[in-house]
Amino acid sequence: MSEFSNALSVSSSGLRAQAQRLRHVAENIANADTPGYRRKTVAFEASDAVHGGVAPGPVRLDRSPLSRVYDPAHPLADATGHYQGSNVSLMIEIADAREAQRSYEANLKMFTQARDMSSGLMDLLRR
Template sequence: MSFLNSFDISGYGLSAQRVRVNTISQNIANAQTTRTEEGGPYRRKEVVFKAIDFNEQFNKALGESTNSAKYEDPLDEGHFGKKVNPAIMSVVVDKISRDDRDPKMKFDPAHPDADASGYVAYPNINPVIEMADLVEATRSYQANVAAFESSKDIANSAISLLQ
C-alpha cells in the first residue's frame, strides 16, 4: 500500500509542476502581447497550490471504485492512543490566478495599440522572474521524478526478494 501512496503522491507533484511550467511558459510567450480577446494587454498568470490529505483522497477514490475496506494508517489515532505522525499530504492545483497589476506603459506612437498620447500598455511580466520560477518548477518536477524512480527501485527490489 505504501508503494502505491508514494507513486500517487509523486504523480500529484508531477502533475502540479507540469501545470506550473505550462503557465510560466505561457507568461513568457505573451510578454509582448498588447491585445487580447478580453481587451488590453495579456495578464500574467500564477498557479496556486493546495495541500490535500492524501489518505482522505485515496479513501475517497477507493470508495468510488470498489466497496472494499478503507485504508487506515496504523500510526493514526486509535491504534496507539495518540497520533504519532501527521497525515500524508500531497498537492493539487487549487487555481490559476490572474495578476491584475497595472501594465507597463511604453511610449511608442507608431504602435497600432498606442493610446491618444502615444503610450502602449505592455504586460507586467519580468522575464528574469519568470525564468527563475521556471527553473524552480523544473527542479521540483525533477525531484518528483527522482522520488518516483526511488519508489520504483524499492518496489522492484522487494519483488525480486520475493522471487
C-alpha cells in the first residue's frame, strides 16, 4: 500500500510545483506593462530523493535587459523621452503557461490513476 501513497505523494508534489509556476506566469503577464518590472522564474528541485518528489526552488528575477519605451509624456521618461519598460515577453509567458498546464494535467491524471488503483485493490481485498 505504501507504493500507492508514494505515487500520490509524487504526483501531488508535482501539482503544487506547477501551480506555483502558473502563479508566477500569471503575475508576469499581469505586470507586462509595469515600468521596471523584471520577469520572475522558478526552477524545480528534488524534494525527496528516495521517492522522486519535486518542490519549487527559489524565485529568481530574469536579468535580461529591460525594454526601452519611447513616450515623452510618461512621468518616468528621461530627457530623450524613453523610460525602462519590463522584460516580459507575452509569447514566452504563454508558452510557459501552456507547458505548466500540461504538466499539471499529467500529474493530475497520475494522481487519479493511483487513487483508482488503490480503491480497486481495496475492493478486491474486501471480497
